[in-house]
Amino acid sequence: MFKNFRDYVNDPIEAMFIRLAEDQYPDKIDLGIGVFRDAFGNVPVMDVVRQAESRLIARGLPKSYLSPLGNHDYCRDIERLVLGGNHTVLQTSRIVSAQTPGAGSALRLGAALIHSLSPHSVVWVSEPTWPHQVEFFEVAGLEIRSYRYYDQAKGFLDIEGMLEDLWEMQRDDIILLHGCCHNPTGQDLDIAQWKLVADAVNRTGALPFVDVAYQGFGEGIEEDVAGARLMIESVPEMLLAVSSSKSFGIYRERAGMLSVMVGSEAGDIVSLGAKMRDMARQLYFMAPDHGAAIVHEILSDSELEALWRKELDGIRQHVCEKRKALRTTIEAANPGFDASFIERQHGMFSCLPITEEEQVFLEKQYHIYMLPDARVNVAAMLGNQSEILAGAFADVRAKRVSA
Numbered sequence: 260m261f262k263n264f265r266d267y268v269n270d271p272i273e274a275m276f277i278r279l280a281e282d283q284y285p286d287k288i289d290l291g292i293g294v295f296r297d298a299f300g301n302v303p304v305m306d307v308v309r310q311a312e313s314r315l316i317a318r319g320l321p322k323s324y325l326s327p328l329g330n331h332d333y334c335r336d337i338e339r340l341v342l343g344g345n346h347t348v349l350q351t352s353r354i355v356s357a358q359t360p361g362a363g364s365a366l367r368l369g370a371a372l373i374h375s376l377s378p379h380s381v382v383w384v385s386e387p388t389w390p391h392q393v394e395f396f397e398v399a400g401l402e403i404r405s406y407r408y409y410d411q412a413k414g415f416l417d418i419e420g421m422l423e424d425l426w427e428m429q430r431d432d433i434i435l436l437h438g439c440c441h442n443p444t445g446q447d448l449d450i451a452q453w454k455l456v457a458d459a460v461n462r463t464g465a466l467p468f469v470d471v472a473y474q475g476f477g478e479g480i481e482e483d484v485a486g487a488r489l490m491i492e493s494v495p496e497m498l499l500a501v502s503s504s505k506s507f508g509i510y511r512e513r514a515g516m517l518s519v520m521v522g523s524e525a526g527d528i529v530s531l532g533a534k535m536r537d538m539a540r541q542l543y544f545m546a547p548d549h550g551a552a553i554v555h556e557i558l559s560d561s562e563l564e565a566l567w568r569k570e571l572d573g574i575r576q577h578v579c580e581k582r583k584a585l586r587t588t589i590e591a592a593n594p595g596f597d598a599s600f601i602e603r604q605h606g607m608f609s610c611l612p613i614t615e616e617e618q619v620f621l622e623k624q625y626h627i628y629m630l631p632d633a634r635v636n637v638a639a640m641l642g643n644q645s646e647i648l649a650g651a652f653a654d655v656r657a658k659r660v661s662a
C-alpha cells in the first residue's frame with residue numbers, strides 16, 4: 260500500500276522551511292514565518308489570554324463533547340466582532356455559523372459545502388494568494404481561476420485588471436477575497452474598491468467568500484472589517500471565514516469560524532445548519548474547544564475585551580513601526596528606490612519586487628529565507644536583519660543593471 264508516492268506534491272512552503280532548518284549558517288534570516296514575533300523574537304502569549312485561561316481553569320473548564328458545529332457562544336461573539344453588533348443580518352436569522360479548527364478548516368468546510376451544492380462553480384482567487392487557500396478548494400473538486408490583483412514589480416493594486424477579470428465570473432462562481440492584510444502582499448482594497456468589487460458581484464451573480472485572518476493587524480479592529488461589512492450590506496449572499504489564530508495569538512488552539520449568510524429566497528436555514536454540521540463531522544468530526552472558550556471568555560467580559568483591544572492595538576502599532584523602519588532602511592541602501600509600498604501596506608507581510616531567481620540568490624548568498632512571491636514577514640525582523648535585507652536587495656538591483 261505505501262510503496263507508491265509518485266503523486267506526492269512537494270509543497271513550496273514546506274520545502275522552504277526544510278531548507279531553512281538544514282542551513283547551518285548561524286545568522287540565517289527567517290522571513291518566511293507566518294506568526295507575529297515581538298521585539299525579542301518571541302511569539303508572545305497575550306496577557307488577556309493567560310487571564311481568560313486562568314479563569315476557565317479556576318471554574319473547572321468542562322471537557323465533554325460539543326456539536327460538530329462547535330462552540331455556539333464563540334460564533335455569536337465572532338459574528339458581532341466581524342459584522343458589528345447591530346448588523347441587520349444578525350437580527351434577521353439569515354446567518355448560520357460553525358466554529359471550526361481555525362480559518363483553514365472554515366475554508367475547507369466552505370469549499371465542501373459549495374461543491375456539494377454547486378459542483379461546477381469556479382473559484383476565483385487573487386494573483387498571488389496564500390497558496391494553501393487554493394488547496395482547500397482544489398481538493399474539494401472545484402475549478403480554480405485567478406484574477407489579477409497585485410503588480411509585484413511596481414508595488415500597486417491592479418484594480419483595473421482585477422475588475423476586468425471579475426467581469427468574466429458566471430452566476431454562482433465564488434470570488435475569494437481577503438478581508439484585510441492580504442496574504443502574501445499586504446495590499447488591501449480601499450472602501451471605494453470594495454464597492455466596485457461588490458458591484459461586479461451583483462452584476463455577475465457570483466458569491467463572495469471573505470477570508471478574515473488578521474483582524475486588528477492593519478488599521479484597527481473595526482477598520483479592518485469595514486470591507487467585509489460593506490460587502491454583506493451590498494450583496495444578497497456571502498460566505499465568511501474568520502481566524503482567531505493571529506488576532507488572539509492562539510495559533511495552535513485552532514479556533515475559527517465559517518458563516519454562511521443567505522438571501523431571502525434561500526431554503527430552510529435550519530436544514531442548512533444541519534448540512535454544515537454533517538459536513539463538518541465528515542471532515543474532522545469536531546473542532547477543539549479550548550481556543551474558542553478562551554475567546555468567548557474574553558469577548559463576553561467588557562474588562563477583558565477592553566484589555567484585548569489594547570494589547571492587539573499594541574501589536575498593530577509594533578507592526579506599523581517595523582514597516583516604517585524597513586521602508587527607511589531599504590530606501591537608505593537603495594537611493595532613488597521608492598519603498599513607500601512597505602509602509603502603506605497592511606499586516607505582517609509584503610512581497611519584495613524581485614524574481615524567483617533573485618529570491619534563490621538571496622537564499623544561497625545571504626541565507627535570507629522568504630515564502631513564494633518573495634513574501635517577507637516585516638514584523639519578524641530582529642536586530643540588524645533589516646539592514647542585511649536592504650543591502651542584499653541593493654546587491655540584487657546592482658546585478659540587474661550590470662546584467
Ligand SMILES: Cc1ncc(COP(=O)(O)O)c(C=O)c1O
Pocket residue numbers: 293360361362363364389392437442470471472501502503504510514515
Ligand atoms: C489568508 C489566510 N486565511 C486563513 C488562514 C488560516 O488561519 P488559521 O490558523 O485560523 O487556520 C491564514 C493563515 O495563515 C491566512 O493567511
